[in-house]
Amino acid sequence: MKINEEGINLKPRKKLWGTLLGMILAVTITAGCSSPQTQVEYPTKPIKVIVPLAAGGGADILARTVAKYSPLEQPMVVVNLPGGSTVIGTMEAYNSPADGYTLLCANPDAMMAVYLGGTMTTPAWKDMEPLATLVYDGNVVAVSKDSKFHTMQDVIDFAKKNPGKLTWGSAGSKGYLEQVSAEIWEKAGGLQIKYVPFDSTVTARTAAMGGHVDILFGAVSEVVPGARSGDLRPLAVSTAQRSGLLPDTPTLKELGIDIDTGLHRGFMAPPNTPKPVVDILERALKEVYDNPEFLKTIENDLYFEGQFVGAQDLKQLLEDRYPIHERLVKLIGAQK
Template sequence: MTYMTRTIAGFGLAIATLAQPAIAQGYPEKPVEFIVPWSPGGGSDTLMRLVANNITPFLGEEMPVINIPGVGGTVGLTEASRRAADGYTVSQVHEGLLAATATGLTDLAWDDFEPIALMTASAQFLVAATDQPYDTFEGLVEYAQANPGELTIGVTLGGVPHLHAAMIAEAFDLDWRYVGYEGTGERVRALVGGNLDLAIGDISSSLQFVENGDLVFLAAGSTERLPQTPDVPTLMELGSDLDLSITRGIVMPKGAPDDAQAVLEAALQNLSNDPTFIEQVNNAGADVAFRGQDGYTAYLTNLAASVDRLAEVIAP
C-alpha cells in the first residue's frame, strides 16, 4: 500500500508524501519517457526503440523516446539522473557507462540509478586477418606469448571494445598494442585492409568478411556458441569465465517507487517473451537476454569490479 492510498490525516500525510514519490495504484497513468543517451540510428537507439515500440500492450502506456547524446552517453544519463524519481522517466545503460566511470570521464555511476532489467545482448568477437601465422585462438595465444607486444588490436580507446580486449589479455596472459578507431565498422575495415592484426568486432560488422574468407572469428564472447557461428568456440570454452557482450538495460532514477519498478520489470519480462519483439531484436543483430532487477544488479556489480581493475589499461 502506498502513501497515496493510506488514510493519514494532516501533517502525517504531508510528511509521508515528501518522504517518497507518490505512486498511484494504476501505474502507469501516463506515458513513461525513455531517455536514450545516444544519437538516432545507432545500436542503442535501434534496440531501445524496439523496446519502446513494443512495450505498450504489456505496460499499458506509451514510452516515447527522447535522444540526448553526448560524451559517451553521459550527457543523457546525467539528465536522466536529475529527473523526478516518480517512475515516469527511464533510461538505458550499457558497459560504456562503467568504462566512463572507471576512467574518470564522468562522476556518474551505474548505482546512481535503479536497475530494472537487462534486455538485449550483442556478443563481441575476437576477429583476425587471415594472413596471420595462426587461425585458431590457441594458435594466437601461443604466438602472442612468444612475441609480446608485437600484435596490434583495433578497439575504441577508453570504450567497451578496449575493455573487452583488456579482459581477454588479462585472462590469457597476453600483451598486445591497442589501436584506436571511432567505431566497429572502421576498425573492421582497417583489419581487412591489413592495417591491424586483430580487432574486436561483432556479427553485423564482421560476418560478411568471414564468409568471404577475408577474416576469421577466433573466439566468441557469448556464453554459448551462436547459431550464426556454430564452429566458433566461446571464450568460456577456451578456459576463461569471460562473458563479453554489449548489453543494454533499462534503469530508473535513484529512489523511484518500488511499485513502479516492479510493474516495469514485469512488463519488460513479458515483452522479452514476445515472438515479434524477439524476431525484431534478432534482425537487428542482437539477442534478447532478459535479467530482472536482482540479476541485472548482480551483473553490473560483477562487471564494475572488472572494469575498475582494468581502469588504468583502458584510460584514453
C-alpha cells in the same frame, strides 16, 4: 472493593472503559497508518529513450526494437547522444527528472567500466534505477577477410614476436571492451597490442574491414552481419559456450584463455524514480520480452540472444559484477 449505592462494583467499570478506550485508540492509529495503494497515471506523454552511442550499434537497435513492440499507451522515442565513451548520454539521462519520461538504454557492465576507468566521475550504474535487461550479447575477436590471421593462435604468435605492432579497435576509451580485451591479451601471454578507440563498434567494424586496425573486438550482434557477408573473419567468442549465431567460432576457453564475459543490454531510469513507475516499466519490458514476434526479431534479424533479467535480479547482478571490473581496471593500469 468499592460498591456504590446500587451495589454495583465500580472497579470493573473502570477496566471496561479503559479497554474500550484502548480499542478506539488502536483503531484510530491503524487507520492513520494505512493508506490506499498509490494510483499512478503513467505514461501520459511520450517517453524519451537515450542511447549513449551512435546509431546502428547494438544498444541503438535494441532500443528501437523495444520501442516498436512496447505495450505502453505512449510512444518511446529513441534519441542518440554519443560521445565521451557513453558519458554524455548517460549523464543526460542520469540528470533528467525522475518521472519516468527519460530512460537510458544501457549496458550496466559498460557503465561500471567507464566509471572505474575514470572517464565518468559519477557512479551512475549504482544510483540509477534498473528496470530490466532483455538480451545477453557475447563478445567476439574478429579480423578483416583480407587479414593474414586465420585463427586466434595466429594473432597470439605474431603478437609475441612483434610486440606493439598490432592494433585493435572497439567502442570507447577506458571502458568495458578495452578492459575485457586487456584481460584477453594478458591471459594470452601478456601481449602488447595498441588500442584504438572508436565512438561505436559500428565505426570500429568499418575500420577493421578497411584494414585500418588489425583486430576488432566487439559484441557478437555487431560482428555477425560482417561475418555472414564475408567481410569479417571471427576468431573467438568470449562466452562460456559457443554462440548459436557463430557456431563454428571457438570460445576463448577452448583456446586456453579462461574468460567468460558479455553485455547485458537493457534499460535504466534516473535515480529516485518512483517505484510505481519503475514497476510499470518493468512489467512493460517483460511483456515485450514475452512477445514471440519480439524474440523472433532479435534472434533472427538482430543477432541477439534473448535473456530477461528483472529489476531486483539486475541489482544483484551489478553488485556481483563490480569486483570483476575493479580487477580489470587494475590490469589496464598495469599495462599503460
